[in-house]
Each structure stands twice: as structure tokens, then as C-alpha cells.
Amino acid sequence: MSQFMNEDQVKSSITIWQMLKGLWPFGRRHPALLFFSVMSILGVAISSRFMPTLVGYAIDHGIREKNLEALHLAAWGFLIAEISHVVFLFLYQYLFQKFGNRLLYYVREELLSHTQNLPMTYFNKTPVGRVVTRLTNDTSTLGEVFTDGIINVFTETIVLLSIVVSMVLISWKLALATMILAPIFIWGAYQITEKIRIILRDSKKKLSTLNSYVAENLSGIKVVQLFNRVPRNQIKFEKLSSDYKNVLLESIRSYALLQPVMNLFNAVTLTVALYYGGLLSNDGSIAIGALVAFLMHVQDFIHPLREILEKYQQFQNSLTSAERVFQLLEEKTEPNPVNRRPILKDLGLVEFRNLTFKYEETLPEVLKNINLKIEPGMSVALVGRTGSGKTTLVSLLQRFYMPPANKIFVDGNPIESFLKGELRRKIGVVQQDNFIFRGTIRSNVNLGDQSISDEKIVRALEQVGFNRLLIRSGRNLDSTVEEKGTNLSSGERQLISFARILAFQPEILILDEATANIDSETERLIQQATKLITQDRTSLIIAHRLSTIRECDKIVVLKNGEIHESGSHQELIDRGGLYAQLAEAGVNETLTEL
Numbered sequence: 001m002s003q004f005m006n007e008d009q010v011k012s013s014i015t016i017w018q019m020l021k022g023l024w025p026f027g028r029r030h031p032a033l034l035f036f037s038v039m040s041i042l043g044v045a046i047s048s049r050f051m052p053t054l055v056g057y058a059i060d061h062g063i064r065e066k067n068l069e070a071l072h073l074a075a076w077g078f079l080i081a082e083i084s085h086v087v088f089l090f091l092y093q094y095l096f097q098k099f100g101n102r103l104l105y106y107v108r109e110e111l112l113s114h115t116q117n118l119p120m121t122y123f124n125k126t127p128v129g130r131v132v133t134r135l136t137n138d139t140s141t142l143g144e145v146f147t148d149g150i151i152n153v154f155t156e157t158i159v160l161l162s163i164v165v166s167m168v169l170i171s172w173k174l175a176l177a178t179m180i181l182a183p184i185f186i187w188g189a190y191q192i193t194e195k196i197r198i199i200l201r202d203s204k205k206k207l208s209t210l211n212s213y214v215a216e217n218l219s220g221i222k223v224v225q226l227f228n229r230v231p232r233n234q235i236k237f238e239k240l241s242s243d244y245k246n247v248l249l250e251s252i253r254s255y256a257l258l259q260p261v262m263n264l265f266n267a268v269t270l271t272v273a274l275y276y277g278g279l280l281s282n283d284g285s286i287a288i289g290a291l292v293a294f295l296m297h298v299q300d301f302i303h304p305l306r307e308i309l310e311k312y313q314q315f316q317n318s319l320t321s322a323e324r325v326f327q328l329l330e331e332k333t334e335p336n337p338v339n340r341r342p343i344l345k346d347l348g349l350v351e352f353r354n355l356t357f358k359y360e361e362t363l364p365e366v367l368k369n370i371n372l373k374i375e376p377g378m379s380v381a382l383v384g385r386t387g388s389g390k391t392t393l394v395s396l397l398q399r400f401y402m403p404p405a406n407k408i409f410v411d412g413n414p415i416e417s418f419l420k421g422e423l424r425r426k427i428g429v430v431q432q433d434n435f436i437f438r439g440t441i442r443s444n445v446n447l448g449d450q451s452i453s454d455e456k457i458v459r460a461l462e463q464v465g466f467n468r469l470l471i472r473s474g475r476n477l478d479s480t481v482e483e484k485g486t487n488l489s490s491g492e493r494q495l496i497s498f499a500r501i502l503a504f505q506p507e508i509l510i511l512d513e514a515t516a517n518i519d520s521e522t523e524r525l526i527q528q529a530t531k532l533i534t535q536d537r538t539s540l541i542i543a544h545r546l547s548t549i550r551e552c553d554k555i556v557v558l559k560n561g562e563i564h565e566s567g568s569h570q571e572l573i574d575r576g577g578l579y580a581q582l583a584e585a586g587v588n589e590t591l592t593e594l
């Protein structure tokens, strides 16, 4: 995992604006929530400014002028301001977190549905682990950046602005004098936080190198001990570990520097405000209470500033995660056919016309000049040695990979003119590793399609002969099936996927015959079921058993991506070619050796 992270670093990083732009389509779905969240920030900022102001008012008008009414007013006002501040704080926390969570929920949802529609080529290029990381880690980091980083920086900026405005309102001269040194300190603090950011990024990398080194070593511990590499690895480990330690120490130093710089800034501004404010007060241009209020504002200045700088840097580091999420969202899904709509017929006619295919430009051709017409209802057995292109041929028919245009036809239409769903409805697949989901027997036959009735499911199970097995083992439609069908035998898994075909009744069937060993009773059941589901249905069977192959109307022998020979079992035997040799030798009743 950590290795993935390393190589998964994206080069260029997006800016916050790009990130906000990316999030906007999701955020705008809750305009009211967004509006009230922003309003609550204003509430927080303004209510917090009332407190110093009211203290100043109480001093100037209540205490100095001995005006009890003004004092009452200030005291009550202070209490109300405090209470509303707390209420606004609550609203702000609650509303923004709610907003952020909704937003992330949409992002995750969109990401998942988008990912599921990506073409197979994407999954071939990208390890599943990495896709999972994007869906889980990266989205949650994106969430943190948003709820923890962006919102905080935005809020504290508003607070900071409200402080500056309050100071200017009291005395712009005093405000100007106080803030004159601010740029220098802010620049200094920025430099420090920038350094911290770089160190933290570095330390993450160092830690992941360290982790993967440890993981690698422990998983290969046998080899390490066998080859007596323990001492050497120890030295390497110590080197990596001390690298990591040094980076951490560096970050501690910078953090330690940040606080004094901020405190110094605070001291300087306060001194200036006190001294110059005192002068102004002496010549009567500012009241004592107003000066006290001013000093209180100045004191409040440091916290949001520090918060902004730190959070800003923190989420700079996490922007790469955000970028990866947006990159995945931008990954192109397969284009929908635009030019020619197919004339939908339910025939089940499949044709390959002069099909040549390679997985990538730079790779060799995997299929060459394939010409094959499968009439409706006909069954074709594909045989050939491993790597001869059998799976590739059927994958192309299912459009797992984009085939070259006008080479593969279903019911007379090029397959690229179908919508993916239209095509998938026509073609049913039974694979070697039958995909069994966690759920019940029922949900594994109807795949969640409620329109398929229980009677239909039972009939399908009966037809493939599984119902008897079910009853015998005391199970029914509601019996649970574990993930990947671990509580079913491999034969049972195969039978369930056969029942699926009978329940859905696709016009075309693709069957990748299992080579796994099964007991003779299940073997017999599977043979019968195979016969049943291929009956009157265009079938393309990647066959390994001679018994299956014999039953097919036509046998196509693939060799190095080309059709080597084809015909019925008898024709091929009479021809005395490759197929005949092997069939006669009856190599263990399987043709994988071909």
C-alpha cells in the first residue's frame, strides 16, 4: 500500500480554487444549507466583536460617566452577545459539518458510479488497490481538506477581517500604526509554516519508505534468514529510521520557532497600540474605554492568523489527494455510440468479420483475421492452447475492450453501435470463476432483479438440477451465500450461474468452461445443464472437455490468434489435423494441451 502511495504522487498540484471549482457542482445541491452556514460564520465573527466593544462602552459611558443605565445596557448586551456567540458557534460547527458530509457523500457516490462505468482498459492499467485507495483514503482526505482546512481558513479570514474593521472603526490612525509591522511578521510566520509543510511532506515519504521496507522484509523473512541478511538489513533499517527521526526533529524545531514569532508579533502590536493609544488618549482623541476595546481586539488578532497560516499549509499537503479524486472523476468513460443506432432484433446472430486485435499499439496482435459466423441457436466450441486468444475473443464480444469498428456484429449491427446495457442484456455469461455474491441463493440467481419471480428462479434451479441438491442439503432460496460463494462447492457455483442464464434468457451465451475437478455426479449435472442452456441459444463455449466439445455444432481451433481449423467434430476427425490428433489421443479427456 505504501508503495502505491509513493508512485501514485501526481506531478502537478491543483490550487484551492480548482478544488473549490471541482466541488462546486456537488455543493450547489444544497444552496440553503450553504447559505445558512456562511451566515453563521458572519454571526460568529460579528458577535465576537461585540464583546470588546461593549466593554469599552461600559467603561466610557457607564463607569466614567457614572451612568447606571448605560452600565446595565452594556452588561445585558455583553451577556446577549456571549450567548449569541455560543449559539452561532454551534450552528456554524453543525451546519458546516453537515454540509461537508453531504458534499463528500455525493463525491463518493459519483466516484463509485463513475468508476464502475470505466472501461476495462482502465482497470488493466490501474491496480485495484489503487482504485480502492482513491475511493476511500483520498476521498476522506479530501473531506478533511474541506471541513478542516478550507472552512477554517475561510472562517478565520472573516474573523480577522471583522477585527480589522472594528479596529479601524475605533481609530484608523491607531489601527494603521499597530498594523504597520504586521506584513513583516506575517511574512516570517509564512516562511516558517511553509518550511513545516515541506518537512511534513518529506516525513510522510520517509515514513512510507520505512514502512514498505519493514513490510517487505517481514513478508520475505524466510529468505532474509536463509540468506543470512539479518545484520545487513538491520543496518539499512537503522539508516532509514534515523533519516525519519531527523526529519521529525527538524519539524519540531520549526514548530518551536513559530510560537515565539507569533508571541513577539503579539507583544510588538500590543506595545505599539498601548504606547500610541496612550498618546492619543492623552490628547483626548480617543476615549479610555475605546482604547481598552482596541487592545482587546488586538489580542484577538493572533489566534485566527496563526490558524490560517497553519491550516493553509496543512491542506496544501493534502491537495494531491484531492487532485487524485478529481483525476479519477475526469477519467473518460466509454463513449456512447452516436452515429448509427442499431435496429434491435432478437435473433442472436454473431459475426466476426476479419477481426484483428491488439491490446495496445505497442503489443503484438493477439487475434488475426478472425472470420466466424454463428447462426442463431448454433453452438460453437472454441479450443486452443493457453494464450491462443479464446478469452480475448469473447471479451471483445462483450465489449470489455473497445474492438476495432465494423468487425464484430450482433444481429447484423456492429457492436459499437449498441448501448452497453443493450448489449449486456443480450449476452449471458458463465465464467470459470463464477461470480457469486454475498447474499442469498435467490439474489444470486436474479442478481437483484425483482421482476424475476420466485417460481421462475425455482424452475431455473430445477432445470439445472440444483433444486434437488438444495433440498437435500436442507437449504432454500433464502439460505445465505458467503462472499465468492465459499460455502458452496465449485460445481454448485457453476450450477447457480447456469440457473442465472435460464432466469434471464439472453439470446447469446458465452460459457467459459471450468477445468476444476468436480465429482462425477455434479459433472453429470453440469453436462446436462450445459446442454440445456445452450439449447436453441447462440452459444460460444471455451471448452476443455471433449464431452462438451462433441456436443457443439461447430468447433473452432485457435492457434496463435488465428483460426487454425474449424468444422464439426466428425469433420475435424476426418480431416486428421491438429484436433483429430488430440481428440484421438484423448488426452485425459481435456484439450488444454492442444
Ligand code: ATP
Pocket: 124, 359, 360, 363, 366, 384, 385, 386, 387, 388, 389, 390, 391, 392, 393
Ligand atoms: P487460456 O486458455 O489460458 O485462458 P486464452 O486463449 O484465453 O488462454 P487470452 O487470455 O485470450 O488467451 O490471451 C491471448 C494473448 O493476449 C496472450 O498472449 C495474453 O498474454 C495476451 N493478453 C491477454 N489479456 C491481455 C491484456 N489485458 N493486456 C495485454 N495482453 C493481454
Ligand code: MG
Pocket: 390, 391, 392
Ligand atoms: Mg482464457
